[in-house]
Amino acid sequence: MNANMNTNEFEKLPFDCPNVALEKWIRKMAVVCQPDRIVLCDGSDQEWDALTDQLVESKTLIRLDPKLHPNSFLARSHPSDTARVEDRTFICSLRESDAGPTNHWRHPEKMKALLRDKFQGSMQGRTMYVVPFCMGPIDSPLALVGVELTDSPYVVVSMKIMCHMGQKVFRKLGAHGAFIPCLHSVGAPLAKGQSDSAWPCNDEKYIVHFPETREVWSFGSGYGGNALLGKKCVALRIASTIARDHGWMAEHMLIMGLESPDGVKTYLTAAFPSSCGKTNLAMITPPEDYQKAGWKTTLVGDDIAWLWPGKSGKLHAINPETGFFGVAPGTSWQSNPNAMHALSKNTIFTNVALTDQNGVWWEGLSAPPSHLIDWTGQDWTPQSGRLAAHANSRFTAPADQCPNIDPEWQNPEGVPIDAIVFGGRRPTTMPLIFQAFDWTHGVFLGATQGSETTAAASGTVGTVRRDPMAMLPFCGYNMGDYFAHWLDMRKHIRRLPRIFHVNWFRKDAQGNFLWPGFRQNIRVLEWIVKRCHGRIPGHETPIGWTPDWEDFCVEGLEGFTHDQFDAAMEFRREDFLAEITSQNQFFLKLYHSMPKELLCQHELLMARMA
Numbered sequence: 001m002n003a004n005m006n007t008n009e010f011e012k013l014p015f016d017c018p019n020v021a022l023e024k025w026i027r028k029m030a031v032v033c034q035p036d037r038i039v040l041c042d043g044s045d046q047e048w049d050a051l052t053d054q055l056v057e058s059k060t061l062i063r064l065d066p067k068l069h070p071n072s073f074l075a076r077s078h079p080s081d082t083a084r085v086e087d088r089t090f091i092c093s094l095r096e097s098d099a100g101p102t103n104h105w106r107h108p109e110k111m112k113a114l115l116r117d118k119f120q121g122s123m124q125g126r127t128m129y130v131v132p133f134c135m136g137p138i139d140s141p142l143a144l145v146g147v148e149l150t151d152s153p154y155v156v157v158s159m160k161i162m163c164h165m166g167q168k169v170f171r172k173l174g175a176h177g178a179f180i181p182c183l184h185s186v187g188a189p190l191a192k193g194q195s196d197s198a199w200p201c202n203d204e205k206y207i208v209h210f211p212e213t214r215e216v217w218s219f220g221s222g223y224g225g226n227a228l229l230g231k232k233c234v235a236l237r238i239a240s241t242i243a244r245d246h247g248w249m250a251e252h253m254l255i256m257g258l259e260s261p262d263g264v265k266t267y268l269t270a271a272f273p274s275s276c277g278k279t280n281l282a283m284i285t286p287p288e289d290y291q292k293a294g295w296k297t298t299l300v301g302d303d304i305a306w307l308w309p310g311k312s313g314k315l316h317a318i319n320p321e322t323g324f325f326g327v328a329p330g331t332s333w334q335s336n337p338n339a340m341h342a343l344s345k346n347t348i349f350t351n352v353a354l355t356d357q358n359g360v361w362w363e364g365l366s367a368p369p370s371h372l373i374d375w376t377g378q379d380w381t382p383q384s385g386r387l388a389a390h391a392n393s394r395f396t397a398p399a400d401q402c403p404n405i406d407p408e409w410q411n412p413e414g415v416p417i418d419a420i421v422f423g424g425r426r427p428t429t430m431p432l433i434f435q436a437f438d439w440t441h442g443v444f445l446g447a448t449q450g451s452e453t454t455a456a457a458s459g460t461v462g463t464v465r466r467d468p469m470a471m472l473p474f475c476g477y478n479m480g481d482y483f484a485h486w487l488d489m490r491k492h493i494r495r496l497p498r499i500f501h502v503n504w505f506r507k508d509a510q511g512n513f514l515w516p517g518f519r520q521n522i523r524v525l526e527w528i529v530k531r532c533h534g535r536i537p538g539h540e541t542p543i544g545w546t547p548d549w550e551d552f553c554v555e556g557l558e559g560f561t562h563d564q565f566d567a568a569m570e571f572r573r574e575d576f577l578a579e580i581t582s583q584n585q586f587f588l589k590l591y592h593s594m595p596k597e598l599l600c601q602h603e604l605l606m607a608r609m610a
């Protein structure tokens, strides 16, 4: 026990807590973690000013030039704390089979005992911040209240951007409402008089989920998804188990709207494994000729979608977050002007480079400046031969700063979804676009999606890392049961969305991309929209419905020929035979819990191939 603290010190919290269970939990955790003080956070601008001043003082944040980046800051993390730690992420259900073969499992009691030990005194010399947060529009039927106790003020200011916070959350919680307890410590207690480091963290990290009791305990990291517990931990891992139990879906998907020239608005969601350009698609700006013709795009969310059968009979979707935690490298005025507007103020950058003008820079933003301070704080020049910004450097920016944010993005009833898109980075095999025959076939496409991990420049099939529904690191329970839940949802959705598979990354034998990608992806979205509204026929192939050349708009796409279209769309039987074998290996891993319908889909694919 902290010598400065008597056992009863936190018998009374320094604020009025409206919820009995919450008060009891905070006091209990305070006795374990032994912080020097407890502070209730409200997510206000005054609190942001005070905490960012404090973080500048402690050298965790650097204030950027106020003209270039108003109210914005740069943080440099410890080099050992730059990304999510999947091998230290645990799902602690009572039965190992409930976590399934794709998750790391520990028995909840054993893990709690171990964690109690880790958290014992972990906040000594620090403040315990109490962060009440709400994932989802506050009045949405799906909105979930959580409370994060954290000793990281960087987490508090990031949470202000990423989720609803403060008194309105307390009001929603009320005296007896349920909340998801989320305990977080960077795991770096300070002895009396010991000076702090700019980015305290611990070499040993535990990102732990108790799906049955709906709790999160995170120890040792201050970075992103490890520490902002509303995001991957609550809105995906815990929410996916709540969703399974209550008939909805928590998915790792962007949500966007497309308005066609006739004024019809179509919403879609899309799930891609990482580094497939999800944020760029979510924020896509149509090419000028499409804009002139009247096409408009809007953004509802860039990372997570919660879906449920809504009043319209369709699946409805909300974005549970209020900000973007986007990858900086590659983001530029050319690749993603909407993101650049979104991060133009009130933004926290982490692990990007600092310019001599106190601005920020990362690879892919512009031509490299002649001098920078890199993400590790060292001088950098283009001759340095290393990255100036970490490959996983990020911007944390408010979503409502995105110029094309959808007017309905905070509608508690969500937006009605007409299409679900899966995809991956596949240099071979997968055509640019095809449509599933039906819901079950669509679930099969999601279950087998993935990206090739080895370059296949010569046109041969590489190793595919399967990432079903892009949920491999984020599903809070057994992946086979998750597929069964997807299949079961079909019974509850009166007006099913159509399901599609896209691949922007197919290459020719010389390693050149067969499709221009980026803004031109709107042409693929146009085909999807038209298919959703039954406006054009599809062409039936063994793998699904594909577009005919006549129905796919290439007008204005300089030099894109019929032959190129055929190459991007080519279905090669020999590639698919290899694909079937590789899918089989993944299905075998999940065999015991795999729904028979999906094994049957696999058989059907083989039969169509034969």
Ligand code: OXD
Pocket: 084, 225, 274, 303, 325
């Ligand atoms: C993310 C991820 O950071 O999916 O969104 O890893």
Ligand code: MN
Pocket: 252, 303
């Ligand atoms: Mn993500």
